[in-house]
Amino acid sequence: DIQMTQSPSSLSASVGDRVTITCRASQGISNYLAWFQQKPGKAPKSLIYATSNLQSGVPSKFSGSGFGTDFTLTISSLQPEDFATYYCQQYYSYPLTFGGGTKVEI
Amino acid sequence: QLQLQESGPGLVKPSETLSLTCTVSGGSISSSSFFWGWIRQPPGKGLEWIASIYYDGSTYYNPSLKTRLTISVDTSKSRFSLKVSSVTAADTAVYYCTRRPSGLAIDYWGQGTLVTVPS
Numbered sequence: 001d002i003q004m005t006q007s008p009s010s011l012s013a014s015v016g017d018r019v020t021i022t023c024r025a026s027q028g029i030s031n032y033l034a035w036f037q038q039k040p041g042k043a044p045k046s047l048i049y050a051t052s053n054l055q056s057g058v059p060s061k062f063s064g065s066g067f068g069t070d071f072t073l074t075i076s077s078l079q080p081e082d083f084a085t086y087y088c089q090q091y092y093s094y095p096l097t098f099g100g101g102t103k104v105e106i
Numbered sequence: 107q108l109q110l111q112e113s114g115p116g117l118v119k120p121s122e123t124l125s126l127t128c129t130v131s132g133g134s135i136s137s138s139s140f141f142w143g144w145i146r147q148p149p150g151k152g153l154e155w156i157a158s159i160y161y162d163g164s165t166y167y168n169p170s171l172k173t174r175l176t177i178s179v180d181t182s183k184s185r186f187s188l189k190v191s192s193v194t195a196a197d198t199a200v201y202y203c204t205r206r207p208s209g210l211a212i213d214y215w216g217q218g219t220l221v222t223v224p225s
Contacts, residue, residue, distance in 0.1 A: 001169075034211030036153075043202055043218050044153065049211035056213075087153055091211055095168045096155040 006099035017078045021102045023071045023088035032092035035073045039084045108133040110216035124190040128203030139208040142186045146199040195225035
């Protein structure tokens, strides 16, 4: 199985901050990397696919980069609605696996 | 707009079989090149992929659960289902159904349904 490791597991930030979350795969996954946002009590929301492509309707303040084993999610200017937990997921091979999550809080 | 809606029992006794259904609306479950799948999240924990079924009927299971899982699709009713046998308290989780285009990431999620297995 491919292990996905996210860091940090949590971070404190302020409105307007630029935030970066990293995700590392235990082996190369090309660009088969997705990011999801989850708010308390809600289903995850799909943000990014193929490392850097925004899902429909996702604002451009979200961006992703990377290839192979190292990936990042960046939120350019944090807004109140962005405080949530973010997960990466590889879909390069089965079993599909998720990172442990990064909680972004005030 | 595609919508996925999970349905299930809410409470399942230990050693019994959990049965969940995901009803798809606003789009065709028979469309080619989509995976339909299940992901779960124990209370306060992260996300775990459970199983997927391709439009052609091919199935994929998490090896850690494989012996207890069955995923199926009923195109006539536009729904797909998951069965988890011999449940324990460790199967207590919110279960989400999802759609994933072939070669791409999950794009749609259901709202989730909480299943509790008492210890």
